[in-house]
Amino acid sequence: MIYLLVAWAFLKIGLFAIGGGLVTVPFLFDLAEQYGWFNNQELTDIIAIAGSLPGPVGINMAAYAGFYAANLGGGILAPLCEALPSMLIIYIIVRLLNKWHENKYVQMVLNGIKPAVLALILFAAGAVAKEISFNAISVALFVFFISAMHFYNKNAVVYIILSACIGIVLKI
Amino acid sequence: MNTNKVTFLQIFFTFFKMGLFTFGGGYAMLPLLQSEVVEKRHWATEEDLLNYYAIGQCTPGIIAVNAASFIGYKLRGLAGLICATLGLITPSVSLILLVATILNQYMENVYVQQAFGGIRICVLALIVNTVWNMWQSSIKNVRGYIVFAGAAILLFVFNLSAISVVLLAAIAAFIPNYSRRKKP
Numbered sequence: 001m002i003y004l005l006v007a008w009a010f011l012k013i014g015l016f017a018i019g020g021g022l023v024t025v026p027f028l029f030d031l032a033e034q035y036g037w038f039n040n041q042e043l044t045d046i047i048a049i050a051g052s053l054p055g056p057v058g059i060n061m062a063a064y065a066g067f068y069a070a071n072l073g074g075g076i077l078a079p080l081c082e083a084l085p086s087m088l089i090i091y092i093i094v095r096l097l098n099k100w101h102e103n104k105y106v107q108m109v110l111n112g113i114k115p116a117v118l119a120l121i122l123f124a125a126g127a128v129a130k131e132i133s134f135n136a137i138s139v140a141l142f143v144f145f146i147s148a149m150h151f152y153n154k155n156a157v158v159y160i161i162l163s164a165c166i167g168i169v170l171k172i
Numbered sequence: 173m174n175t176n177k178v179t180f181l182q183i184f185f186t187f188f189k190m191g192l193f194t195f196g197g198g199y200a201m202l203p204l205l206q207s208e209v210v211e212k213r214h215w216a217t218e219e220d221l222l223n224y225y226a227i228g229q230c231t232p233g234i235i236a237v238n239a240a241s242f243i244g245y246k247l248r249g250l251a252g253l254i255c256a257t258l259g260l261i262t263p264s265v266s267l268i269l270l271v272a273t274i275l276n277q278y279m280e281n282v283y284v285q286q287a288f289g290g291i292r293i294c295v296l297a298l299i300v301n302t303v304w305n306m307w308q309s310s311i312k313n314v315r316g317y318i319v320f321a322g323a324a325i326l327l328f329v330f331n332l333s334a335i336s337v338v339l340l341a342a343i344a345a346f347i348p349n350y351s352r353r354k355k356p
Contacts, residue, residue, distance in 0.1 A: 155195055
């Protein structure tokens with residue numbers, strides 16, 4: 001029964017998360033609230049671990065989140081179910097609709113959704129922020145990290161490892 | 173280009189390798205695809221790849237999976253598509269499950285907790301940075317600002333689910349734009 005729930009939850013994420021890995025985060029926060037498979041703090045840790053290991057971040061998060069929901073079985077089922085809609089959609093696109101993305105209505109919907117997706121990700125950021133105790137040090141670190149990310153654009157792994165070391169040194 | 177000789181195992185292990193050596197998700201995989209799929213194996217052209225990414229970006233799902241599916245399908249049809257995707261996700265899923273099994277025993281450790289205290293700040297920065305990077309390509313006009321504000325209110329004030337917000341935004345896309353002048 002739990003496997004059916006996990007499969008259904010991640011099929012929906014695979015179908016509705018348009019734009020790749022981090023876009024699935026707000027959907028995962030919905031799962032945290034709806035089913036309680038993991039709490040917001042655990043989910044924040046999942047995002048970090050998924051981002052520091054190899055592979056597509058969305059798939060990694062699904063595997064870890066599925067593991068929290070239903071152990072190994074869930075950890076295998078969740079990424080498969082999240083990948084399934086993409087596979088089907090690509091299959092349909094190459095089979096049937098060669099020029100589908102030039103279609104006026106498809107363009108309208110895709111462009112119309114983009115601003116809402118931004119709001120979704122910002123909402124997820126709010127949920128992560130709730131897990132952080134804000135003081136002078138954490139705010140300074142946040143400003144440091146976001147400027148470094150934006151202007152030097154190094155791989156996320158570099159920043160995650162750096163932040164772990166800083167966390168231990170400063171006893172955050 | 174001879175695609176007839178490509179075996180399912182070759183497809184699986186080529187994408188297995190890419191899944192194992194890509195850090196940072198979809199876009200980080202592009203240079204690997206270029207060297208492995210375009211230059212070494214000639215399974216696709218550079219232009220194909222960019223098209224796959226453009227389509228992957230605006231279709232549901234994980235961008236890396238979309239790109240792998242395209243190439244797999246091109247080589248051996250539906251079975252090739254499945255091999256490519258399974259190859260891509262197998263290494264990372266195995267690693268994640270290994271880490272999950274081990275790490276869950278150490279989550280109470282003081283140093284692990286302090287490390288994650290630092291990491292959480294970094295994750296917040298990562299997510300906010302994603303919004304910052306996507307802002308210009310996503311919100312281009314007044315309509316975009318209105319949809320963004322509407323979605324934000326529905327999420328933060330009314331606690332609507334992510335799926336409902338995406339569906340509402342898709343419906344809102346059909347509302348005609350009266351502010352647009354037809355004649356210049």
